[in-house]
Amino acid sequence: MTLSIVLLGAAALIGIGLYGALSQQSFVMLMMGLELMLNGALLAIIGFWSLALGGMPEGQLLAILVMAVMAIEMAIGFALIVAVYRKRQADMTESIGTLKQ
Amino acid sequence: MQTLIILLGWTVLAWLLVRATQPPADATAPQSAPFLGGGTTGTHAWQRYHFRPYTMTLVFIAFEMEMMFMYPWAVVFVSEGIKALAEMGMFLAILSVGILYGWREGVFRWE
Amino acid sequence: MRLSRLASRAPAPVFGAIGPGWQVAVERLLARSGLRRALTPRDAGILLVAGDMPGDAAEALGRVHDQLPHPRATLRWTVSHETADAVADRIVASWRDLGAIDEADLLPDQPPNEWKGVGPHGQGGKGMMGGTPYGRPMAMTGEDIRDGLQLDRYTARIGPFAPMLPPGLVLEVTLQGDVIVAATVQHPPFAQPVDADAPELCAARMLTILGLDGPARRAIHGRRPGGIWVRGAVPRGLGGIEGAGDARDRLAAFLGGDRAAVTAPDLSELLPGLEWSEAMLVMASLPPSAILRAARLPEAA
Amino acid sequence: MTALLALAVLGTLALGAVFAVAMDGRIAQxxxxxxxxxxxxxxxxxxxxDLAAVWYLALAAAGxxxxxxxxxxxxxxxxVGIVIWGTCExxxxxxxxxxxxxxxxPxxxxxxxxxxAIGLPVMLPSMFVLIAAALPAESLSLPAIVESQRGxxxxxxxxLGLPLFAIVVLTLTLRGPMDFADAADIATGTSAEESGAARGLWEIARAAMLVSASALAATLFLGGPLGPVLPGPVWLWIKTAALMAIFAWLGRRVARTTPSRMLTILWIVLLPLSFLHLAMAGVFAL
Amino acid sequence: MTDLLVALLAAFAVWTGWRVFRVDSMVRASFSLMLSFVAVGGIGVLLSAPYIGIATVFMMAVEMMVMAIFMVMFMMNPAGLNPMSMVHQHRISIGAGLLAALALGAAVLLSPLPSNPVLSEADVVAELGHELLGPSMLIFETAGVALLATMLGAVILSSRQGRFGNSDEGSRPPGLTPEGEPAGRKPEGGGGHHHHGGHG
Structure with missing residues (x-):
């Protein structure tokens, strides 16, 4: 029962995250969507670890790795945004298309 | 569960205290203008704020991930002994390279 | 009831609006016990107007006056034979029964720009950047002098009663983040008597910027200021001026009791490129007479 | 028992905040x-x-x-007590x-x-200090850290722990040399537009955070409630009050440098120092 | 009781997650996302993962602070003074999000979920520590290398000075419409680049 609730919450978070990642024009908002999807994944991992896998330590490690992925995604993502903004003075996905000019 | 309820309780209590002590805020137009020592400004202060040490924050969030590994490490440090010291030493040494590089590139000051 | 009795024993928070020739008197007055120098009118109960204000400062004075929270009172100190003791007593007395005095606004209650909310929630101007939402437009991007990220420039006229600048000085600064990218003098500081350059007062101004209120007070009273890591806290090479060393050297000179003879360069060349904190430290490290000469430079030329 | 402890936390916070404000001579103000x-x-x-003061107070209580x-x-x-504290930071x-x-x-x-800019890098020494304190206790729980200090x-x-943590405390409570949010050159910064009760409440929240952070410092470094004759809570209060006085004194006496210079100092001086601190603590614990 | 709390927290996480894309102010958006993470951390605490739960809040608080900084730095109208809407392919996105959520939800409801809860007396933090230093040592050190690479990459990408001079030479902002006026900028003629160089 608890696991179902947790996983349904995770599914909703992933859905919202996907919506955000697809719909947002701005890179920064797009990253919010990605983070939200990872948040859903994190929730699912915690749920499985605690309720279905008998607390095997690899589950916790996986959760930490998801967070590491978030940190890496954010650091590189923002660095890219800075680099793109320097070139184009905008942070919108459309501006990448014209970067080659 | 208890932890969560206590933390929530403190938040509610703090909120009640603030509600009880804070009269509603109000101001006339000249009173609400931002303080500039008598001076004026044309635009809102909210802006695309140029936060100067932005590269530092990126190095920081990458470096700070090491905390996630260090807390569990600290718990087993004594029982694992010298091996734990060596492994964490190596981990920190790897990350320190990044800090040294950042220092050389001057990210730890206002850009 | 007891709370208000306790409150009336608080040192009177005074925001000083200093006119020509009154800087020394006010700085010494506000270092007394029983009075407290408020750094923003939001924190003050008494507005002290010292000296005869020139007409062009009247509007700014009104603005500062209106920014004090109610109840508030204005005191004028214009008669030079009224002693500091007498004025301090007047301030404390007004502070005691502030509730009975309260003053109305001086400026009309009008928003800076006509604005009617548009959009479904009434919250917006036109488009994402357009219009004057809530009475003001938004800042726009521009060149940056340090790292080339063209983000918003925020322009404001600061002064003539900004606590961190010499009285009378109106600086139009353009900031990107907290770095000054442009600065022009709109109004030179008010002329002050020679003893405004007294080393203990100059030292006190720097100590205030360094966050040492207690030592600053002691310095004004002519005692040893004390404090840890005082000189070391001023970055080396900051505000270097030919013949007068850098800000750290000047602080050392002030603390040693020496009058520093400084010929400051034009402020619009000195300040751009500095962070706000550095700029204010540099400004505090210059004696008022030097800033006055520097601010007059462009007019003389 | 829980209710009693909750009351103790609340009482300590309230009395300690009064003490902190009194030390600054600001009760009447x-x-x-x-x-x-x-x-x-x-x-x-x-x-x-409105919520900033709520969070600040709640974080002090949670800490x-x-x-x-x-x-x-x-x-x-x-x-995971010290992780909870780190989260509060x-x-x-x-x-x-x-x-x-x-x-x-503006x-x-x-x-x-x-x-x-200053608060983020200050987290690094803070975390190293917390982790170093957990080493001899072999636990992240604060009661266990207290037990490990019996000897x-x-x-x-x-x-090196207490000096490093002092910097963290001063940063968290917006005091003295680490008071970059409310500096004089920006007309008391984040509080510059606050007046009346809002300003007072922020002051109270700062004082409460000083109590909380000093109590934690007393627990991490001075054995918390351990001590002869007197009961545990009294020892904790004595140690907390002493540390509060020290931190307040430091805050009044040490000069504040410019933020960009402080940033460099944090990364280049204090971070290596906290590495050293952790290594020393580790070698000692083995 | 635990179920109820978990459900409430999950609902809060989803609601704050949704708010991220609905609020005008970028600061509110980032901290709304943080609240979503806080709720997930709370669920972790409830489900006997105290370390992962609390540490999630800790890490995400810091990351969302950085997120807020960058959001305000680069977004037009960061404080939401005007209404905020910068979306494209809106319908498709809603459809895709809804589809993903429904498909995952259906999978959860239809598949038999295993039940093997973690023992309440287990010292999960110590287990994680032994795992890190023992079997998963390589993962742990690899993470170190990955983080180092991230730090280097972030510094290289975001700093201005490149081997071939400043990386923003001759750049011009694009318009909101193709060939349009530069967005969010006062129209001005030319405006040469000033290079006062670095500082300090």
Missing amino acids: LAAGFARQRIETEAPDRLNR LSVVPFAPGLALIDSP ALTIITVFLHGWSSNA FPLIGAYRYV MWNVIRQP
Whole structure:
């Protein structure tokens, strides 16, 4: 029962995250969507670890790795945004298309 | 569960205290203008704020991930002994390279 | 009831609006016990107007006056034979029964720009950047002098009663983040008597910027200021001026009791490129007479 | 028992805050503020303007909740007590940022961003100090850290810890040399547009955070409630009050440098120092 | 009781997650996302993962602070003074999000979920520590290398000075419409680049 609730919450978070990642024009908002999807994944991992896998330590490690992925995604993502903004003075996905000019 | 309820309780209590002590805020137009020592400004202060040490924050969030590994490490440090010291030493040494590089590139000051 | 009795024993928070020739008197007055120098009118109960204000400062004075929270009172100190003791007593007395005095606004209650909310929630101007939402437009991007990220420039006229600048000085600064990218003098500081350059007062101004209120007070009273890591806290090479060393050297000179003879360069060349904190430290490290000469430079030329 | 401990936390926070304000000689000033008008700024972020003080107070209370008042007796007896405290630190940065951001005025905005620039790297020494204290205890729980100091206080076997943590405390409570949010050159920064009761409440929250952080420092380094004759809570209060006095004195005496220089010092001097601190603590614990 | 709390927290996480894309102010958006993470951390604490739960809040508080900084730095109208809407392919996105959520939700409801809860007396933090230093040592050190690479990459990408001079030479902002006026900028003629160089 608890696991179902947790996983349904995770599914909703992933859905919202996907919506955000697809719909947002701005890179920064797009990253919010990605983070939200990872948040859903994190929730699912915690749920499985605690309720279905008998607390095997690899589950916790996986959760930490998801967070590491978030940190890496954010650091590189923002660095890219800075680099793109320097070139184009905008942070919108459309501006990448014209970067080659 | 208890932890969560206590933390929530403190938040509610703090909120009640603030509600009880804070009269509603109000101001006339000249009173609400931002303080500039008598001076004026044309635009809102909210802006695309140029936060100067932005590269530092990126190095920081990458470096700070090491905390996630260090807390569990600290718990087993004594029982694992010298091996734990060596492994964490190596981990920190790897990350320190990044800090040294950042220092050389001057990210730890206002850009 | 007891709370208000306790409150009336608080040192009177005074925001000083200093006119020509009154800087020394006010700085010494506000270092007394029983009075407290408020750094923003939001924190003050008494507005002290010292000296005869020139007409062009009247509007700014009104603005500062209106920014004090109610109840508030204005005191004028214009008669030079009224002693500091007498004025301090007047301030404390007004502070005691502030509730009975309260003053109305001086400026009309009008928003800076006509604005009617548009959009479904009434919250917006036109488009994402357009219009004057809530009475003001938004800042726009521009060149940056340090790292080339063209983000918003925020322009404001600061002064003539900004606590961190010499009285009378109106600086139009353009900031990107907290770095000054442009600065022009709109109004030179008010002329002050020679003893405004007294080393203990100059030292006190720097100590205030360094966050040492207690030592600053002691310095004004002519005692040893004390404090840890005082000189070391001023970055080396900051505000270097030919013949007068850098800000750290000047602080050392002030603390040693020496009058520093400084010929400051034009402020619009000195300040751009500095962070706000550095700029204010540099400004505090210059004696008022030097800033006055520097601010007059462009007019003389 | 839980209710009793909750009362103890609340009482300590209240009395300690009064003590902290009294040390600054500001009790009357605070009382005066509450009778005055609370000014609204132009188009502020009202929600966050009101909530910043709520978060600050709640974080102080949450931080004090993990501190054991007697050996083995904490309101939140969590196996990860120091991680909870670390989280309170991180959230404090956000709280101060929101306090400055929400006014929509230039000086508070500068103060808010300055504080973030300093507050984030200050987390690093803080975490190293917390982790070093956990090494001899083999646990992240604060009661266990207290137990591990029965033989010898951490202040002796980890001599760099308390000085490093002092920097963290000063940053969290916006005091003295680390007071980059409310500096004089930006007309008291994040508080520049706050008047009356709002200003007073922020002051109280700062004082409460000083209590909380000093109590934690006493627990980490001075054995918390351990001591002869007197009961545990009394020892904790004595040690907390002593540390509060030291931190307040440091805050009044040490000069504040410019934020960009402080940033460099944090990364280049204090971070290696905290590495050294951890290595020393590790070797000692083995 | 636990179920109820978990459900409430999950609902809060989803609601704050949704608010991220609905609020005008970028600061509110980032901290709304943080609240979503806080709720997930709370669920972790409830489900006997105290370390992962609390540490999630800790890490995400810091990361969302950085997120807020960058959001305000680069977004037009960061404080939401005007209404905020910068979306494209809106319908498709809603459809895709809804589809993903429904498909995952259906999978959860239809598949038999295993039940093997973690033992309440287990010292999960110590287990994680032994795992890190023992079997998963390589993962742990690899994470170190990955983080180092991230730090280097972030510094290289975001700093201005490149081997071939400043990386923003001759750049011009694009318009909101193709060939349009530069967005969010006062129209001005030319405006040469000033290079006062670095500082300090």
